[in-house]
Amino acid sequence: MHVSLSEIDPKNRIYCNRSLNMRNIKAVGFDMDYTLALYKPEEFELLAYQETLKKLVNVGYPESILGWSFNTDHMIRGLAIDKHRGNIIKLDRHRFVKVAYHGFQELSREERRSLYDASLAQSYEEPDYALIDTLFTLADAYLFAQLIDLKEKQPEHIKKTPMEIYRDVRHAIDLCHRDGSIKLKVAQNPGKYIKRDPALADTLLRLRHSGRKVFAVTNSLWDYTHVVMNHIFGNDSRQLNFDWVQYFDIIVTGAAKPSFFMSPNPLYEVDPETGLLRNTDGILNSEAKIYQGGNFKQLHERLGVSSGPEILYVGDHIYGDILRSKKELGWRTMLVINELESELDALAKFKDEFKRYEELLQLKDDLDDELQKNQLELEQIQKSQPKTKSQKQSSVEQLQASIHSLLQKRDSTREALRRSMKKYHQNFHPTWGQLMKTGHQNSRFAAQVENYACLYTSQLTNLLNYSPNFSFRSARDFMPHDFVHD
Numbered sequence: 086m087h088v089s090l091s092e093i094d095p096k097n098r099i100y101c102n103r104s105l106n107m108r109n110i111k112a113v114g115f116d117m118d119y120t121l122a123l124y125k126p127e128e129f130e131l132l133a134y135q136e137t138l139k140k141l142v143n144v145g146y147p148e149s150i151l152g153w154s155f156n157t158d159h160m161i162r163g164l165a166i167d168k169h170r171g172n173i174i175k176l177d178r179h180r181f182v183k184v185a186y187h188g189f190q191e192l193s194r195e196e197r198r199s200l201y202d203a204s205l206a207q208s209y210e211e212p213d214y215a216l217i218d219t220l221f222t223l224a225d226a227y228l229f230a231q232l233i234d235l236k237e238k239q240p241e242h243i244k245k246t247p248m249e250i251y252r253d254v255r256h257a258i259d260l261c262h263r264d265g266s267i268k269l270k271v272a273q274n275p276g277k278y279i280k281r282d283p284a285l286a287d288t289l290l291r292l293r294h295s296g297r298k299v300f301a302v303t304n305s306l307w308d309y310t311h312v313v314m315n316h317i318f319g320n321d322s323r324q325l326n327f328d329w330v331q332y333f334d335i336i337v338t339g340a341a342k343p344s345f346f347m348s349p350n351p352l353y354e355v356d357p358e359t360g361l362l363r364n365t366d367g368i369l370n371s372e373a374k375i376y377q378g379g380n381f382k383q384l385h386e387r388l389g390v391s392s393g394p395e396i397l398y399v400g401d402h403i404y405g406d407i408l409r410s411k412k413e414l415g416w417r418t419m420l421v422i423n424e425l426e427s428e429l430d431a432l433a434k435f436k437d438e439f440k441r442y443e444e445l446l447q448l449k450d451d452l453d454d455e456l457q458k459n460q461l462e463l464e465q466i467q468k469s470q471p472k473t474k475s476q477k478q479s480s481v482e483q484l485q486a487s488i489h490s491l492l493q494k495r496d497s498t499r500e501a502l503r504r505s506m507k508k509y510h511q512n513f514h515p516t517w518g519q520l521m522k523t524g525h526q527n528s529r530f531a532a533q534v535e536n537y538a539c540l541y542t543s544q545l546t547n548l549l550n551y552s553p554n555f556s557f558r559s560a561r562d563f564m565p566h567d568f569v570h571d
């Protein structure tokens with residue numbers, strides 16, 4: 086079967102940053118949460134949020150917060166929390182802060198520039214900043230903003246510093262994921278919280294039939310993994326069964342990524358019936374399929390791969406799934422970005438608006454160039470020795486008038502451009518704009534995708550649109566000087 090790329094809906098394509106020939110891939114691995122299993126954020130994240138509120142009240146936050154609600158669309162991936170100042174910021178690929186909010190209050194251009202002085206070359210990373218880089222952490226950001234907002238409006242209710250508030254939120258959310266508050270509810274009714282993609286089983290089967298080993302490496306523990314996999318592979322009965330295990334050659338739970346890609350961890354065999362762990366002394370039994378912990382070495386051995394680039398790993402978390410596996414082991418990587426679908430929708434829908442915005446940008450640049458030319462000419466005349474004084478006077482006056490009118494035009498165009506850019510971005514997201522851009526630069530999130538993901542796509546079942554031996558090719562690289570002879 087040969088499908089030309091243009092026949093695939095852009096939303097179901099796989100995009101390539103770094104060329105990858107699938108013929109060289111011997112094993113394909115998957116993360117579980119938000120990769121194999123796509124959650125319904127409006128249900129799942131809401132559950133996490135509500136459970137977290139209860140825990141915050143337990144540690145002294147006012148009971149009134151129990152009445153709060155969570156707008157799951159308000160935050161986006163790629164933002165950073167400024168833990169000291171109580172702000173949430175969006176950065177471009179050069180680490181300029183382009184949008185900043187204190188709670189839900191937007192900072193003015195001047196405030197933003199004075200707080201985030203570009204000359205300080207901050208890294209905007211832990212421990213002073215927290216990156217919102219998974220869909221799980223959208224709730225962290227929203228709750229943090231709500232509490233900062235409350236602190237500003239009713240300081241008598243919250244005496245803690247923004248840093249303390251951040252720690253409390255993070256700790257409470259973490260606790261919900263660990264203590265069963267979330268897991269038990271999901272186990273009772275997985276269909277309420279997790280989507281089911283009917284193409285999932287076929288996608289994995291096709292890879293296996295093509296001779297690839299298929300594996301899962303998840304940080305979730307066995308009990309939760311079992312519940313989630315049962316649901317996504319189509320078991321509707323209340324009774325869990327092991328049918329889903331057939332789609333994998335090996336399943337590693339409790340993997341503690343990203344440390345799984347770097348340091349040795351104890352490896353246990355999981356007894357699927359009882360969930361009990363058996364010590365392995367680091368040796369993989371050729372019969373057993375389900376493990377907890379361990380690290381990449383045992384996995385490589387068991388998969389029969391001799392080097393990292395023979396593995397393609399698919400995950401949704403740049404830091405936990407993609408960055409280390411690529412940097413340390415040379416695994417090839419595919420990042421799942423669910424948001425790509427709506428991003429592509431908006432790109433198509435507002436194409437004409439983008440053209441008008443680009444024309445305005447060009448006009449502003451032309452006016453800037455013209456202005457500079459005039460200013461230079463004026464300087465030269467003022468320095469020169471003209472034949473007559475009046476000649477010099479009239480040239481100077483002409484140029485000054487031209488500069489004056491150019492300045493006015495340039496400023497009004499600049500203002501129109503700013504408005505048009507803001508409006509264009511708001512088509513993507515009313516608060517934060519386009520996921521992959523800030524202004525007309527790539528966002529920091531986009532830069533990370535470019536650097537660490539060989540491939541990226543909206544969902545992993547898009548693999549079904551390509552032959553298992555497909556050769557993904559990246560676009561040619563360009564630098565600004567490549568275009569001078571055009």
Ligand SMILES: [Mg+2]
Nearest residue numbers: 116118119401
């Ligand atoms: Mg994940």
